[in-house]
Amino acid sequence: MSVTYTDDGELMAAPADVDSALGGVARRLDRFFDERRVTAREQGPSSLALWDALRDSATGGKKIRPRLVLNAHRLLSGVREDAACDVAVAVELLHTAFLVHDDVIDGDTRRRGRRNVIGQFHVDAQQRGASEAASRAWGEAAGILAGDLLIHAAQSMVGRLDLPSSIRVPLIDLFDESVMVTAAGELQDVGLTEGVLEASAVDVLAMAGRKTAHYSFRMPLRAGAILAGADAVVATQLDEFGHHAGIAFQLRDDLLGVWGRAEATGKSTSSDLRRATMTPLLAHALSTPVGEELRHALGLVDPRTFDAERARALLAASGARETMEQLIADHAAAARAVLERDLLPVELQRLLADTLRSARERSS
Template identity: 35%
Template structure:
């Protein structure tokens, strides 16, 4: 990372991603849109089973909290390109946040994780309750996963509806719709790659670039790139202008995911709200493990034994640190932030949009959860 970037990213902040939108009521309005959709779930079918009413309560919990980063990116891009509609960025920001919640619910099923933001997630909540009621553990686990899939589907449907309502308020609705659709499909493609790459033979390790390509699709596209592009398009920006903004977001998004990989391997569960052993126990493909194996091919056997339950996860963490994989991964994240800041400096006029993006880049590297 260049000295100039280090100086720009050193400013004191209240906390990771403790950012505000230019409209002080913006994030509250985003939350109200999400809440309104979840409340409507119980009125969309007749008769309404008690199970649907209960699911709506769990959906509200799943959507609560979080950094609200995606709506902030939408609003920064929308206002940065001169958007003036009070409602359009609220709808689009809520759409991306609801998409995020849906994908997290599905991701917990895929990864077989039980915690989200430090609390039992939907799959674990239903599974554990059924076990307490006397249901066989295997049946309860299957039911918990099934409920979570249904829950994610409901939120995914709502996100598409909100995005379409936002697009309808734009002068180029098809471009906004296309951008949101691309985000959904890219995330699915990245998740598919993640699942299948984890099943690769132990003797065919992946390069860090292969992992980055997967993570670019899975996370960076819908979390950073698409919210910025869609917000710009919503305001009337040209596709080329939106693409330039998305290129900045893609770099920050990759850096964000690399830091997430580091937290998923070396983080404190009390801070991250997610078990620190889960990625290693699942044999999850990350930039950290790819860097480690590239430097020491013998690490692949250790990781495989951890996945098989023959070695504790702490052994893999120690081996990864020995290779310097953690330092290399963080260095790559810092370089990506450096590139994003340089693009912002060269392509964006000084103002709230540019300063918000630079601040987000800084906090990507600072975050602990």
């Protein structure tokens, strides 16, 4: 297996057979949206526009989660290639649903450098002459419904797999678990950011594990293992690796949200600051001597005092950036320690080590 990185540490290549399978995932995604468009056309132009916006939302990205499903299945000697492709598609649909719902919660109108579902419907309403309030409501309703549709579609896709119940039922349970865990993490995220819940560093880090690590790493790896018929020891090891790799991934995402390059991330580096999103980075900084000054710079005391550059400088001065880098290193070390138990096939160990490096060092 050959793996290549860019200068920024991005994972560039997967095994050739997985690249081929990812092509199959892309084709199945296209077919899925084509079929939905046919049905949506019968429901009227707004329904059709919703599915077109959803297709846009599912286009692009690194397809990290489908890669994990396919690689785990194949490198654990799985033979259910067709089912693995379908599960990879379902995982990507679930990921898109969570992003759309996250945009609704955060009030974002752009994703990956372009208008998201909310933004497209917001603009559509404005072009129809609707008020700003009506346009916002139209966009948010579209986002809520779009996410709901994709969650249902992902679950339905897994439920219809032509597999023995001993495989299909655990997959359905895994998807159900992932939706519940992610929803709990998202709700906790809002509670922490809005000050409804006490923002201790421990609770904020646990939230990151629920909101991102589970569905981005733990679930895809376990899905591949279930499809391959792997034993419980292997599944547990993959789950533990996914937990640590997923937290490292999210902590890096938090740093990129403040100090990343917008042209690389497709996301503003001031939006998290303006919302004062309660990340482990921010929770730590608020607990330091600069915490009160940081609260003012974030506009938490008075919205008129918001100053992104000042907030960024205070975050750096607090030592929070270095603390997060150390946390990333600690979780990466814990993930590597899992691989060193040598319970996984050598090729899968190598691939997961490469995935960990990409998660830890990525720039977008």
